Amino acid sequence: MSTVSKSFPQESVPAPSIPLSEQDVVGRSALGIWLQIAFAYGLLEAALWTPPGRLDLAWMILTAAFILVMAFRGPYSAREMGVTFPTGKATIWIVGAGLILAATLWSCAALTGANAAPTHAMPLRTAWQYAVWAFLQQFMLQSFFFVRLESLLGSRRAVLATTILFSAAHIPNPILTVGTVLAGFFFCEMFRRYRNIFPLGVVHVILGLAMAASVSDALLHHMRVGIGFVQFH
Structure with missing residues (x-):
């Protein structure tokens, strides 16, 4: 078994350099991903902050179309995007x-009095x-x-970055x-670990309905965000 001396410096082997042409390709690829993220988020914010009407509907359709086209034309596999059949684990x-979090949410609302005023219990159709x-x-x-930020920042930083984007989309509520x-x-960390959106969708529904049923509508404003929150009466 060969050993490396800890007492004397060893000859360093220079790492192979990346040709400038390949660096340009990598740089352009990263820039393209950043532009996709920025453009998609800009469309989403435009939809959230445009008063209800035809223009608002147009923004929503454009946002959905852009994200769907870019998602399925991108270099990421179905498994990477988390759209395969989920495992039992x-x-x-x-x-x-998610059920534990929903129970915790209900308990906290009851203990703090956040459920004192009428809540926004959703009818079945709205649910x-x-x-x-x-x-x-x-x-x-x-x-x-997440998958795009992960390719740029790494998985752990992508969890934080995606969380910030998700939270910012709910301003000013x-x-x-x-x-x-x-x-x-929670959503992003579970996706990083288990790579599937379907259980996350179930939990999202559970937490959203639990929030609407547990917290006073005077605080939640019908769970509206963007211009909808500002115009809520």
């Missing part, structure tokens, strides 16, 4: 943790619409933003902005 851990929206949010959050820091970190 992932489902048990993620949904189990189904919210469920669909929750799964779409997880696709955008993880399958588009103070309850949701703070709550989505915690929820976003």
Whole structure:
């Protein structure tokens, strides 16, 4: 067995340099990913801050179309994007943790009096619409933003960066902005570990409905964000 002396310096072998042409390609690729992230998030913010109407609908359609096209034309596999069939282990851990979080949320609301005023219990039709929206949010959050930030920053930093984007999208609703820091970190960390959006979508629905049923609507403002929160009466 060969050994390396700790007492005397060894001859260093220079690492192979990357040709300038390859560096340019890598740089252009990274720039392209940053531009995709910035453009998609800009479209999303435009949709959130445009008053309801035709223009608002146009922004939402454009946002969804851009993210879907870029997601499925990108270099990331279905497994990397978390759109494959979930494993039993992932489902048990993620949904189990989500149920614990929902129970904790309800308990905290009861203990602090946040549920004193009427809450916004969703009718069945609205709950189904919210469920669909929750799964779409997880696709955008993880399958588009997280995987791209991960390729640029590494997985752990991507968890933090994606959490910040998720929380910022809920401004100026103070309850949701703070709550989505915690929820976003949970979602992104679970995605980093188990790589599947479907259990996360289930938990997103559970937490959202628990929030609406547990916290006073005077604080939540119908869970609206962006211009919807500002215009809420």
